[in-house]
Amino acid sequence: MAEPSRQLPLAEFGVPPLAPTLEVLDERSRGTRFLAIAPRAAINSPQATGMGFWSLNPYVGCEFGCSYCYARDTHRFTVERARRAGALPVDPALGEMEPWQAFERRILVKRDLAALLARTLDRHGLQDATLVIGTATDPYQPAERQFEITRSVLAVLAARRGLRIGITTKSPLIVRDLDLLATIARRHALSVNISLTTVDATLARRLEPRSPAPHARLRALARLRLAGIDAGLLAAPIVPLLTDGRAALRALFVAASAAGARFVMGHALRLGPAARNRFLPHVLQEFPELAERYRTHFGTHHSASREYRRALSRRLRALRRDFGFANEVEPSEAEDGPMARPSTQLGLFGV
Numbered sequence: 001m002a003e004p005s006r007q008l009p010l011a012e013f014g015v016p017p018l019a020p021t022l023e024v025l026d027e028r029s030r031g032t033r034f035l036a037i038a039p040r041a042a043i044n045s046p047q048a049t050g051m052g053f054w055s056l057n058p059y060v061g062c063e064f065g066c067s068y069c070y071a072r073d074t075h076r077f078t079v080e081r082a083r084r085a086g087a088l089p090v091d092p093a094l095g096e097m098e099p100w101q102a103f104e105r106r107i108l109v110k111r112d113l114a115a116l117l118a119r120t121l122d123r124h125g126l127q128d129a130t131l132v133i134g135t136a137t138d139p140y141q142p143a144e145r146q147f148e149i150t151r152s153v154l155a156v157l158a159a160r161r162g163l164r165i166g167i168t169t170k171s172p173l174i175v176r177d178l179d180l181l182a183t184i185a186r187r188h189a190l191s192v193n194i195s196l197t198t199v200d201a202t203l204a205r206r207l208e209p210r211s212p213a214p215h216a217r218l219r220a221l222a223r224l225r226l227a228g229i230d231a232g233l234l235a236a237p238i239v240p241l242l243t244d245g246r247a248a249l250r251a252l253f254v255a256a257s258a259a260g261a262r263f264v265m266g267h268a269l270r271l272g273p274a275a276r277n278r279f280l281p282h283v284l285q286e287f288p289e290l291a292e293r294y295r296t297h298f299g300t301h302h303s304a305s306r307e308y309r310r311a312l313s314r315r316l317r318a319l320r321r322d323f324g325f326a327n328e329v330e331p332s333e334a335e336d337g338p339m340a341r342p343s344t345q346l347g348l349f350g351v
């Protein structure tokens, strides 16, 4: 019988229920393996994901390995399904690995995604639709340097017209594709989100062990803007008690302004089961003074409290006004309300 909670994440990645045996494409010295998969679908429909737009993710899993990453849960679902289908005989070590660890050590590469996307667009057109690349994993993670799946997808899109296209990434590798992005921007409506939750390089390293440094992301944002690409900052996730302070968020806005960002968006941390199993021990190790409050709240909740999210939304809106950014309300910030308290750091989880 179908398990609804598992169907949605699988659909999000377009992974077939019965995947073929996975071919090992490469292996790093630290043990990360790259496995080829043949996706059933190039893009995932709004109905399948509940996100209100079409989405595409060239990779399942992400070597950046951010401690808070919610996509760990999707990777777990994908691997469990593939294992039940007998599709992982080449990689028995995967069975001994915790899901949160497999997420960053076993990267599934959607080889031939571009050809599948081209066939899909030829057949169905999708004129005027919105397609977002990188909704679940980073399309410019280190694997992309080698496999160029994202670049091949962009080449397909550059040969067409009339979509609204979004790309989300933490990686300056995106500037490698400025040529294709410029063409896409002329033929479609293109917007790029550079994901950055803090300009504090030391804090970023403690939260995101292998992601690019903040200054490198900001430089990439500036280069995108200089090339005339619509681009801005996505502060996601904003981590309670760590990156949500007034001074920290203001520093983010100062950096966004300096880089010429067109917008700044953000939303609070969410933790599914696999993400929680990674992040809560990480908080205990790196930020022990916060561990009890995190365990108390996220032990039983996926999201920060409603009051917290409202207060965060208000703080972001005020900063947008101060810095002259348009105050578009994204769904994650839709709940407005009075600031919970006038402290520097937002009240954690509304308590």
Ligand code: SF4
Residues within 6 Å of the ligand: 062, 063, 064, 065, 066, 068, 069, 070, 071, 136, 137, 138, 141, 170, 211
């Ligand atoms: S870069 Fe994005 S997808 Fe990759 S681990 Fe970090 S949060 Fe997850």
